[in-house]
Amino acid sequence: MTENRQYLGLDLSTQQLKAGIVNENLETVLQVSVVFDTDLPEFRTQGGAIIDKYDPHCITAPVLMWVKAFDILMDRLVVAGADLAQIAAVSGTAQQHGSVYWQKGANDTLKTLDPSQFLHEQLSHSFSITNSPIWKDSSTTKQCKELEKAVGGPEELAKITGSRAYERFTGPQIAKIFQTRPEAYKSTERISLISSFVCSLLLGEIAPNDISDGSGMHLLDIRTKTWHQPLLDACAANLREKLGEPVASNTNLGPISRYFVERYHFSPDCRVVACTGDNPASLIGMRLREDCLAVSLGTSDTAFLWLMEPKLVLDGHVLCNPVDREAFLGLLCFKNGSLTRERIRNSCADKSWDIFNQLLESTPRGNFGNMGLYYDVHEILPFLKGDFRFNKSQRVQKFTSLEVEVRACIEGQFIAMRSYAEDFGFHIGNGAKILATGGASHNRSILQVLADVFNSPVYVQEAANSAMLGSAYQAKTGLLGKDYRDIIAVLPEPQKVCDPYLDAEEIYAPMVRRYRQIVKELLQEQKVRPIFDQEN
Ligand SMILES: Nc1ncnc2c1ncn2[C@@H]1O[C@H](COP(=O)(O)OP(=O)(O)O)[C@@H](O)[C@H]1O
Numbered sequence: 355m356t357e358n359r360q361y362l363g364l365d366l367s368t369q370q371l372k373a374g375i376v377n378e379n380l381e382t383v384l385q386v387s388v389v390f391d392t393d394l395p396e397f398r399t400q401g402g403a404i405i406d407k408y409d410p411h412c413i414t415a416p417v418l419m420w421v422k423a424f425d426i427l428m429d430r431l432v433v434a435g436a437d438l439a440q441i442a443a444v445s446g447t448a449q450q451h452g453s454v455y456w457q458k459g460a461n462d463t464l465k466t467l468d469p470s471q472f473l474h475e476q477l478s479h480s481f482s483i484t485n486s487p488i489w490k491d492s493s494t495t496k497q498c499k500e501l502e503k504a505v506g507g508p509e510e511l512a513k514i515t516g517s518r519a520y521e522r523f524t525g526p527q528i529a530k531i532f533q534t535r536p537e538a539y540k541s542t543e544r545i546s547l548i549s550s551f552v553c554s555l556l557l558g559e560i561a562p563n564d565i566s567d568g569s570g571m572h573l574l575d576i577r578t579k580t581w582h583q584p585l586l587d588a589c590a591a592n593l594r595e596k597l598g599e600p601v602a603s604n605t606n607l608g609p610i611s612r613y614f615v616e617r618y619h620f621s622p623d624c625r626v627v628a629c630t631g632d633n634p635a636s637l638i639g640m641r642l643r644e645d646c647l648a649v650s651l652g653t654s655d656t657a658f659l660w661l662m663e664p665k666l667v668l669d670g671h672v673l674c675n676p677v678d679r680e681a682f683l684g685l686l687c688f689k690n691g692s693l694t695r696e697r698i699r700n701s702c703a704d705k706s707w708d709i710f711n712q713l714l715e716s717t718p719r720g721n722f723g724n725m726g727l728y729y730d731v732h733e734i735l736p737f738l739k740g741d742f743r744f745n746k747s748q749r750v751q752k753f754t755s756l757e758v759e760v761r762a763c764i765e766g767q768f769i770a771m772r773s774y775a776e777d778f779g780f781h782i783g784n785g786a787k788i789l790a791t792g793g794a795s796h797n798r799s800i801l802q803v804l805a806d807v808f809n810s811p812v813y814v815q816e817a818a819n820s821a822m823l824g825s826a827y828q829a830k831t832g833l834l835g836k837d838y839r840d841i842i843a844v845l846p847e848p849q850k851v852c853d854p855y856l857d858a859e860e861i862y863a864p865m866v867r868r869y870r871q872i873v874k875e876l877l878q879e880q881k882v883r884p885i886f887d888q889e890n
């Protein structure tokens with residue numbers, strides 16, 4: 355098996371579950387996916403999520419849908435010709451912050467799974483909360499305030515955990531369940547992040563949370579890499595025992611569950627390496643370096659950078675680095691990414707990316723002074739919801755043409771990203787590079803706008819699924835116990851796909867300034883301010 359060793363990476367993202375196999379040279383052998391909305395229509399999700407009928411801030415996903423997707427995915431791997439006996443190690447990644455609540459007795463069920471039955475049949479009574487809160491949720495403002503108060507304010511919370519309080523983070527989510535569903539909380543044996551839930555299925559027992567995804571909870575001290583007891587206490591009773599102790603992100607946890615050996619013919623020697631969040635995994639998959647800003651254009655749009663020190667920021671997050679214990683990862687997350695672009699594509703471009711791109715390219719950089727901000731769900735940065743359109747001088751209800759709307763959507767998203775990335779310490783110019791990944795990184799017209807807004811060249815790597823590939827590379831790193839830089843050294847360099855136009859900075863620097871002013875006014879107008887301002 356050593357010569358033909360392969361590595362499997364899984365990615366349970368918002369809209370789908372993906373799997374990719376790489377060989378010893380980290381070349382992709384095959385990829386398959388299960389799309390929740392279309393492959394599992396019985397769960398009635400939209401974009402992989404369920405928005406509560408009575409409280410639109412409350413956004414969840416059915417945990418059994420994810421479990422069901424697991425068996426379908428394995429079947430698809432087999433049908434696609436994967437020889438799962440060659441997989442030497444597997445790891446996984448998932449959308450960050452969401453949480454899974456295992457019912458008492460679930461660990462025993464996981465340890466004794468019957469390979470002749472589907473996982474969802476056997477795990478149907480293993481969850482005390484059937485719909486898991488996910489990162490799109492924004493229903494925990496009350497719990498966020500309580501958490502900040504418990505440690506002396508937003509800055510203190512950011513110093514300890516890398517972030518001031520954010521609604522989607524796991525700590526406030528757990529606190530809300532503890533407060534509003536005490537019986538369900540009481541009957542919960544363990545709480546997993548979605549990444550460690552994936553890991554638990556693979557391992558056949560409840561797996562530990564890793565420190566990198568663990569930094570998206572408001573519970574971990576990012577310097578000591580251990581849970582912060584006052585924060586655990588501020589969220590819920592007996593939380594430490596429900597979470598278990600966190601582990602390094604590349605920990606080799608043990609052999610794969612007998613379920614996968616007997617049902618799908620994995621080798622009993624196949625090892626399971628700890629799973630992490632999709633943004634940390636993308637850092638690995640993209641071979642992030644210090645001079646680069648990585649931009650992931652998936653369901654969410656995220657931007658992240660490698661940090662040597664845990665910079666104190668109030669708009670953005672600092673996470674533990676998944677591959678270097680001494681380093682950190684700076685992260686910005688924007689909720690209204692691909693699904694908002696799809697909405698504008700559907701209303702302006704007949705549901706076609708080709709038409710969308712033609713419209714985008716038919717408008718000039720700067721969009722005649724028009725600017726648009728589109729927030730279908732409550733945005734994180736800034737904390738606003740709704741559509742906001744501005745012409746050269748004032749707010750307007752509608753733009754004069756479809757092409758202006760299309761460009762306003764894309765420019766507005768990247769101008770916002772640049773503004774927050776600059777606040778994080780990312781310097782435009784001086785050899786800065788953008789590395790793009792995620793579904794929309796297939797779209798050159800969109801990437802050209804990204805290059806122009808940041809006045810920096812944009813690079814992509816062959817496969818856009820960097821989170822999934824990152825977890826396959828992590829499987830190899832964890833198995834061999836080597837430095838990840840040695841493992842990924844075999845990969846080809848990313849390819850440059852777009853250079854900015856010469857007039858880009860002249861056009862976009864003033865637009866970034868205008869964006870900052872617009873957001874300040876909108877927040878004042880709506881009297882919806884970031885939590886740290888409300889407290890002061
Ligand atoms: N050619 C394209 N242009 C723009 N967006 C695209 C294109 N192809 C796919 N996408 C977007 O990619 C999104 C999925 O991205 P992906 O990174 O796979 O998401 P996730 O990992 O969050 O599930 C889809 O919602 C779709 O809008």
Ligand SMILES: O=C(CO)[C@@H](O)[C@H](O)COP(=O)(O)O
Nearest residue numbers: 368449450489652653654687
């Ligand atoms: O909330 C965040 C990061 O803080 C999101 O980036 C989620 O991790 C969702 O990822 P995708 O499904 O968009 O890949």
